[in-house]
Amino acid sequence: xxxxxxxxxxxxxxxxxxxxxxxxxxxxxxxxxxxxxxxxxxxxxxxxxxxxxxxxxxxxxxxxxxxxxxxxxxxxxxxxxxxxxxxxxxxxxxxxxxxxxxxxxxxxxxxxxxxxxxxxxxxxxxxxxxxxxxxxxxxxxxxxxxxxxxxxxxxxxxxxxxxxxxxxxxxxxxxxxxxxxxxxxxxxxxxxxxxxxxxxxxxxxxxxxxxx
Numbered sequence: 001x002x003x004x005x006x007x008x009x010x011x012x013x014x015x016x017x018x019x020x021x022x023x024x025x026x027x028x029x030x031x032x033x034x035x036x037x038x039x040x041x042x043x044x045x046x047x048x049x050x051x052x053x054x055x056x057x058x059x060x061x062x063x064x065x066x067x068x069x070x071x072x073x074x075x076x077x078x079x080x081x082x083x084x085x086x087x088x089x090x091x092x093x094x095x096x097x098x099x100x101x102x103x104x105x106x107x108x109x110x111x112x113x114x115x116x117x118x119x120x121x122x123x124x125x126x127x128x129x130x131x132x133x134x135x136x137x138x139x140x141x142x143x144x145x146x147x148x149x150x151x152x153x154x155x156x157x158x159x160x161x162x163x164x165x166x167x168x169x170x171x172x173x174x175x176x177x178x179x180x181x182x183x184x185x186x187x188x189x190x191x192x193x194x195x196x197x198x199x200x201x202x203x204x205x206x207x208x209x210x211x212x
Contacts (some may be wrong), residue, residue: 001114002056005106007049007082011041012089012102019093038090045086046079053078069152077146085110113139118147123155 018024027037057066068074088105096102117139123131134140135156148154 001111001119003049003053003078003082004085004110004114006052007045007086008089008092008106008110010048010089011045011086012093012096014044015041015090015093016096016099016102038087041090042083042086045089046082049082049086050078053082068150070149074146074149077142077149081142081146110139113137114143116140117143118155119143 015024018027032040092105093102096104116134117137118134123134123140123144126134141156144154144156
């Protein structure tokens with residue numbers, strides 16, 4: 001949960017503050033490609049998310065031990081999840097106009113879906129109706145796959161979680177990491193036109209640049 005929250009908020013808050021201050025113009029008029037700009041925001045957010053996850057693991061491991069059932073799978077799951085939510089943070093920052101809108105998705109979607117995704121309970125303990133609702137939650141498959149990677153046990157099929165989390169998977173939530181990347185990339189665009197001095201901090205730039 002810490003990895004997802006920090007990956008999302010790092011990219012979302014960074015880009016939104018740049019929009020608010022007008023410094024994003026300097027980035028967009030540079031020679032960097034859209035893919036490079038998106039990659040920079042996503043990579044920085046992923047690094048922060050992994051640092052938070054690593055510190056959490058070290059603190060917890062000091063009390064419970066550092067044994068991991070499938071370490072490579074655990075690292076891959078956490079990294080892909082951080083990439084997906086970091087790209088989602090970029091897309092939401094482009095859309096948002098206020099700080100409240102930036103916090104809309106983590107408050108009303110990420111946090112509730114994470115808590116209802118079986119982080120603190122086993123779905124097998126729920127009645128059939130509630131279990132079906134929990135299994136409709138895409139975060140459940142991420143949590144369950146990570147539980148399988150860390151502990152070697154899962155509430156559902158680990159293969160379904162792997163397929164759903166992969167960019168080309170056939171699971172119930174196909175392309176989870178890739179979809180936010182495509183969305184974020186599609187929202188980065190340069191628009192030629194006149195701009196005011198307040199929207200462009202560099203008066204020498206004649207063509208306007210904005211995020212749409």
